[in-house]
Amino acid sequence: MHTHPTARAMLHQYPNIEQLLRAGFSGDRNAFRTELEEIQKAAETAGDEVSLRILQSASAGVERGVVEDKTDLSQKEAAFSRTLQSEDDIPVGLSLLKTNVSMDHVILPEHVKKILYDFLNEQKNNKKYLDAGLDPRNKALLFGPPGNGKTQVTKALANYMGCPLYMVRYDALISQKPGETSKRLRAVFDFAKTHRCILFFDEIDAIGKERDDPNETGEMKRVVSMLLVQLDDVPPHVMVLGATNHAKMLDRAILRRFHIRVVLPQPSADEFEKYLHMAYAKFGHYPYQTVTHRNEMRILGIRLQPENFADTEVFVEDCHRTWIRHDKEITIEAAIKEAIANWSDTRTKVPK
Numbered sequence: 001m002h003t004h005p006t007a008r009a010m011l012h013q014y015p016n017i018e019q020l021l022r023a024g025f026s027g028d029r030n031a032f033r034t035e036l037e038e039i040q041k042a043a044e045t046a047g048d049e050v051s052l053r054i055l056q057s058a059s060a061g062v063e064r065g066v067v068e069d070k071t072d073l074s075q076k077e078a079a080f081s082r083t084l085q086s087e088d089d090i091p092v093g094l095s096l097l098k099t100n101v102s103m104d105h106v107i108l109p110e111h112v113k114k115i116l117y118d119f120l121n122e123q124k125n126n127k128k129y130l131d132a133g134l135d136p137r138n139k140a141l142l143f144g145p146p147g148n149g150k151t152q153v154t155k156a157l158a159n160y161m162g163c164p165l166y167m168v169r170y171d172a173l174i175s176q177k178p179g180e181t182s183k184r185l186r187a188v189f190d191f192a193k194t195h196r197c198i199l200f201f202d203e204i205d206a207i208g209k210e211r212d213d214p215n216e217t218g219e220m221k222r223v224v225s226m227l228l229v230q231l232d233d234v235p236p237h238v239m240v241l242g243a244t245n246h247a248k249m250l251d252r253a254i255l256r257r258f259h260i261r262v263v264l265p266q267p268s269a270d271e272f273e274k275y276l277h278m279a280y281a282k283f284g285h286y287p288y289q290t291v292t293h294r295n296e297m298r299i300l301g302i303r304l305q306p307e308n309f310a311d312t313e314v315f316v317e318d319c320h321r322t323w324i325r326h327d328k329e330i331t332i333e334a335a336i337k338e339a340i341a342n343w344s345d346t347r348t349k350v351p352k
Contacts, residue, residue, distance in 0.1 A: 014039045033229050041179075042189040073130060080126050080236040083197040084164055089194075091187045093173035094166045097200070099155035105278070106149055106156045107271050107309070108264065115262055116140075116153070120160055123239060133235040137259035141204070143247040144264040147308030150243035153264065154200050157241065164197045170206050178219060181207075182226040189230040192238045199234075204242040208254045212338065224251050251299060272301035275309055279316040285323075285332040303340060315343060 020035040036055065043051040062159055090096060108116075122129060122136040129136045142150045159167035168188065175181050185207075192199050201207075211221045231254070242258065244250060255261065267275065276297050280287060288296040306312045323335040 012047075014051075016042070022097055033233070037182075037226075073264055076130055076236060077127060077133075079235060080196055082237070084195050084197070089191065090166070091184070091185050091191050093169055093188050094191070094347055095169050096164045097155065097158070097167050099159050099165060101152055101155040101159055103156045103160055106153050106268065107275050107278070108153070109268075111269075112262055112264065115260060116157065120157060123161060126236065129338045130236075136239060138236050139231065139235065139240045139242075139244045139260075141244070141247075141255070141258040141261045142264055143244045143261070145266055145308060146245045147194055147310030148267060149309050151202060152309075154198075154202075154241050154243065156238075158198050158200075161239070162199065163239075165194075165200060166192065166197060167200045167202060170203075174207070174223075179222075181219070181223050185223065185226050185230065189234060189238075196237050198239040198241060200240040201240070201246060204254070205244045205246045205249045208242075208250050210249060210251045212266075224254070228253055230259065231255055266307075269298065269301060272304075272306060272309075272312060275300045276301055276316065279313055280319075280332070283316070283320045285305045285320070287332045287336060300336065300340070304343065315339065318343070318346070 016035045016039045020032065020039060039051075040055040043055055087096060103113075106315055110261075119137055119140055123138065126136045142153060144150070155165065166188075173181060173184050173188070175184065188199070207220070208227055209220070209224065211224050228251075231240065240258075247255070247261075288294065301312075304312065304315055306315070319332065319335045319339045322339045323330060323332055326335070
């Protein structure tokens with residue numbers, strides 16, 4: 001059997017083709033994608049537009065999961081029990097977050113809590129789903145107005161699951177060197193796959209913007225493509241949580257990768273009231289406890305006109321500072337009265 005001259009030329013120009021085929025036939029998705037990316041870079045450098053179009057088409061197929069995942073069921077089950085071996089192994093671009101926030105500390109509409117608990121319990125009862133031929137859902141996107149608890153919710157979810165929470169640090173992840181950001185992103189996911197954990201992409205739009213955006217560079221578009229590949233390939237024992245205030249800016253393909261997408265809406269008057277009670281209790285204050293003042297906390301929430309929970313927390317801290325400034329010799333109610341008198345001057349609304 002003789003090799004066709006064109007095939008010989010391609011093998012000479014792109015020696016990775018043999019490794020690509022071996023990886024594809026063996027079902028090694030990571031190796032297949034790595035080799036495909038290397039050949040694509042070589043075609044781009046050589047100005048080989050025909051091969052580049054073919055390779056880009058193949059890349060799109062890989063994003064849809066064309067290469068079969070041959071991970072054994074027992075291996076999947078065992079992965080849920082793997083733990084972090086050493087914090088020294090944490091790669092560039094990740095920070096380990098310690099958290100003691102519980103689900104009782106987050107205030108959400110009941111329908112949102114139900115969605116999140118269903119998601120978490122699917123992960124906790126993973127064997128039941130694996131035995132039924134299903135991977136438990138492991139990717140969730142939280143979006144909505146800023147300051148309404150997306151990061152806090154993520155910390156509570158990690159505490160509920162009892163596994164490490166890693167925040168992706170874009171300042172360390174993103175590099176000006178071509179190809180380096182994608183390389184670091186792959187290293188982040190490769191590390192996460194070694195044990196049971198949660199990867200948190202806060203403000204995920206920073207690296208996941210729509211690829212059709214004319215303001216995005218070719219390098220960042222390649223990062224988005226790499227993120228898509230990694231999200232497709234993340235195993236079920238790794239939970240990926242994303243948060244964004246700008247869901248419309250995200251690449252549509254990234255949105256599709258998340259099993260659940262949940263809006264954390266603007267808090268209601270009831271939720272602001274509940275949050276105020278919780279925030280004061282954190283400092284040991286329990287204002288307006290008498291029957292005659294039972295509506296004062298609700299009225300306070302309305303007078304504050306907060307845009308989000310973050311604003312509310314700042315006000316409660318101001319009250320506590322006022323109480324301390326008076327050497328703790330005034331009541332917390334008096335401190336609240338003084339703090340609210342100064343509130344509008346210290347929190348001038350910025351025009352939109």
